[in-house]
Amino acid sequence: DAKTTQPTSMDCAEGRAANLPCNHSTISGNEYVYWYRQIHSQGPQYIIHGLKNNETNEMASLIITEDRKSSTLILPHATLRDTAVYYCIVRVGNNDMRFGAGTRLTVKP
Amino acid sequence: GAVVSQHPSWVICKSGTSVKIECRSLDFQATTMFWYRQFPKQSLMLMATSNEGSKATYEQGVEKDKFLINHASLTLSTLTVTSAHPEDSSFYICSALGGQPTEAFFGQGTRLTVV
Numbered sequence: 001d002a003k004t005t006q007p008t009s010m011d012c013a014e015g016r017a018a019n020l021p022c023n024h025s026t027i028s029g030n031e032y033v034y035w036y037r038q039i040h041s042q043g044p045q046y047i048i049h050g051l052k053n054n055e056t057n058e059m060a061s062l063i064i065t066e067d068r069k070s071s072t073l074i075l076p077h078a079t080l081r082d083t084a085v086y087y088c089i090v091r092v093g094n095n096d097m098r099f100g101a102g103t104r105l106t107v108k109p
Numbered sequence: 110g111a112v113v114s115q116h117p118s119w120v121i122c123k124s125g126t127s128v129k130i131e132c133r134s135l136d137f138q139a140t141t142m143f144w145y146r147q148f149p150k151q152s153l154m155l156m157a158t159s160n161e162g163s164k165a166t167y168e169q170g171v172e173k174d175k176f177l178i179n180h181a182s183l184t185l186s187t188l189t190v191t192s193a194h195p196e197d198s199s200f201y202i203c204s205a206l207g208g209q210p211t212e213a214f215f216g217q218g219t220r221l222t223v224v
Contacts, residue, residue, distance in 0.1 A: 034212075034213075036215075038153075041200070041218070041220070042217055042218060043113075043115070043202050043204075043215035043216050043217045043218045044153070044202070044204075044215045045215070046212060046213070046214065046215075049212070085152075087152070096143055096155055096158050097143065097155070097204065097213050098155055099145075099152045099153040099154075099155075100152060101152050102152060
């Protein structure tokens, strides 16, 4: 019962930008968009989050559409170590985080 | 960033025994912690939400008497798998909420194998 939909898998060439889309058409006004990734056999790692405005940090950029119904996570220069499953989640406050299937990103040399 | 430590990172136990997994927030206080289970090649499945000082809220289909959760302090939550069976073998992950707006920080996970 995740509130987001993502492509099952994507490939990206090393050194190129990886653009991972996420649809969250039922997002409510106070829900944030969070992105996490999970490298094999590890706990999820926080990447970035946003509400309305685009956000950028040392790991990635988050582009949220004006209607907030979708977003894109951008890894500007993907490396082999970015190969992971990427999860897009919407939540507010102390509400629980439910994971969808995520996108399995494979960065290829 | 905030650190959540989960222990042990892996454990093998005999069928019928109980196993306790600890989840600690090392540098922040977490009033809310979540426990997840993940089977191979699947996503994380929320098992329960744990609030400090109160009973955990379990997701539908998760047996509360089998998966005992205790959140006695603001920095520690434990998950005990009682009378473990081979089908309980899985990757268990905890998450703790902290910061503003509240962010979720994850432990490194515990791989449980029941033989």
